[in-house]
Amino acid sequence: MKKIIFPNIWIVLCIVPVSTILLIYTFSIGEKESLPAYISYICSAYSLIIVCARISTISISNLKNKIHQNKIIHRYLIDTSFQVHISLLSSTCINFVFAILKLIYGIKDQSIWFGTLAVYYITLTTMRCILLWHVNKNEIGSNLKLEYKQYRNCGIILLLMNIALSGIVILMIRKNESFQYPGYLIYVVALYAFYNVITAIKNVIQYRKYKSPVLSAAKIINLVSALVSMLSLETAMIMQFGQQRNSEFRRMMTSLTGSTICVLVLVIAIYMIFHGTNKRRRIND
Incomplete structure (x- = not known):
C-alpha cells in the first residue's frame, strides 16, 4: 500500500499530466461512459490521491528552508x-x-x-x-x-x-x-x-x-x-x-x-x- 500511495516521484510527474490530458479528451468529445472515459476517471482519482499524499508529508518549515536555499x-x-x-x-x-x-x-x-x-x-x-x-x-x-x-x-x-x-x-x-x-x-x-x-x-x-x-x-x-x-x-x-x-x-x-x-x-x-x-x-x- 505504501508503494502504491507513495510511488516514485517520476511516476507522480508522469501520471498527473497524463490524467489531465485524458480528462480533457473525455469531456471534449462528450463520451463520458466509454472505456477511455472510465480509464481517465481512474487515472485522475489515483493522481489526486498520490498528490495529496505527497503534500501531506511536506513540512511547511522545511519547504520554506528549501525555497530560501536557492539564491x-x-x-x-x-x-x-x-x-x-x-x-x-x-x-x-x-x-x-x-x-x-x-x-x-x-x-x-x-x-x-x-x-x-x-x-x-x-x-x-x-x-x-x-x-x-x-x-x-x-x-x-x-x-x-x-x-x-x-x-x-x-x-x-x-x-x-x-x-x-x-x-x-x-x-x-x-x-x-x-x-x-x-x-x-x-x-x-x-x-x-x-x-x-x-x-x-x-x-x-x-x-x-x-x-x-x-x-x-x-x-x-x-x-x-x-x-x-x-x-x-x-x-x-x-x-x-x-x-x-x-x-x-x-x-x-x-x-x-x-x-x-x-x-x-x-x-x-x-x-x-x-x-x-x-x-x-x-x-x-
Missing part, C-alpha cells in the same frame, strides 16, 4: 527592487511580443482592430521600458527627482494610451469586435484576470509605504492592464455564453464597463502628471 528565489522574496525588476522585465517582454503580433496581423489583414490593439500594447511596452531603464540605472528611492520625472512621463503615455483604449471600446460597440478564447481556455483566462485585478489592487496599496514613484508607477500600470483584461474577459464571456442575437445587452455592458475603465484611466493619468510635476517642483524648491 535567486531568496533574493526575489526579500529584495523589493529585484522583484520589481523581474516583474518589469517579464511583463515588458510579453507586451512587446503581443505588440509585434498584433501589428503583424493588423498589417496583414488590414484590420483596424488589430492595429488599435497594437498601439495599446506598444504604449504599455513603452511605459514599462521607461521604468525598467530607470531601475537598471538607479537604485530605487535614491533619486526621487528623477523618479517623479519617470512617474510623470508614464502618466503622459498613459493619457495617450487611453485614446487607443477608447478606440478599442468603440470598435467593440459599433463593429461587434471582441476577444475570443477557444474551449475551456476562457475559464483559465477568467481565473487569471481576477487574480491580476486582486493582486494589482493589493500591490498599489502595499507599495505606497516604500515612497518610491517608480514602484507606484509600475503597480499603477499593472492595475490598468488588469482592468483592461477584465473588459476583454467580459466581452469574451458574453460572446461565448450570451445569446448572439441579444446585441443590445452586449453593447450596454461593453459601454458601461468600457467607459468606466476609460474614465478611470484618464483620472489616473491626469493625477500622475500633476502629482509628478508638483513633487518635482517641491524638490527643486
Whole structure:
C-alpha cells in the first residue's frame, strides 16, 4: 500500500499530466461512459490521491528552508527592487511580443482592430521600458527627482494610451469586435484576470509605504492592464455564453464597463502628471 500511495516521484510527474490530458479528451468529445472515459476517471482519482499524499508529508518549515536555499528565489522574496525588476522585465517582454503580433496581423489583414490593439500594447511596452531603464540605472528611492520625472512621463503615455483604449471600446460597440478564447481556455483566462485585478489592487496599496514613484508607477500600470483584461474577459464571456442575437445587452455592458475603465484611466493619468510635476517642483524648491 505504501508503494502504491507513495510511488516514485517520476511516476507522480508522469501520471498527473497524463490524467489531465485524458480528462480533457473525455469531456471534449462528450463520451463520458466509454472505456477511455472510465480509464481517465481512474487515472485522475489515483493522481489526486498520490498528490495529496505527497503534500501531506511536506513540512511547511522545511519547504520554506528549501525555497530560501536557492539564491535567486531568496533574493526575489526579500529584495523589493529585484522583484520589481523581474516583474518589469517579464511583463515588458510579453507586451512587446503581443505588440509585434498584433501589428503583424493588423498589417496583414488590414484590420483596424488589430492595429488599435497594437498601439495599446506598444504604449504599455513603452511605459514599462521607461521604468525598467530607470531601475537598471538607479537604485530605487535614491533619486526621487528623477523618479517623479519617470512617474510623470508614464502618466503622459498613459493619457495617450487611453485614446487607443477608447478606440478599442468603440470598435467593440459599433463593429461587434471582441476577444475570443477557444474551449475551456476562457475559464483559465477568467481565473487569471481576477487574480491580476486582486493582486494589482493589493500591490498599489502595499507599495505606497516604500515612497518610491517608480514602484507606484509600475503597480499603477499593472492595475490598468488588469482592468483592461477584465473588459476583454467580459466581452469574451458574453460572446461565448450570451445569446448572439441579444446585441443590445452586449453593447450596454461593453459601454458601461468600457467607459468606466476609460474614465478611470484618464483620472489616473491626469493625477500622475500633476502629482509628478508638483513633487518635482517641491524638490527643486
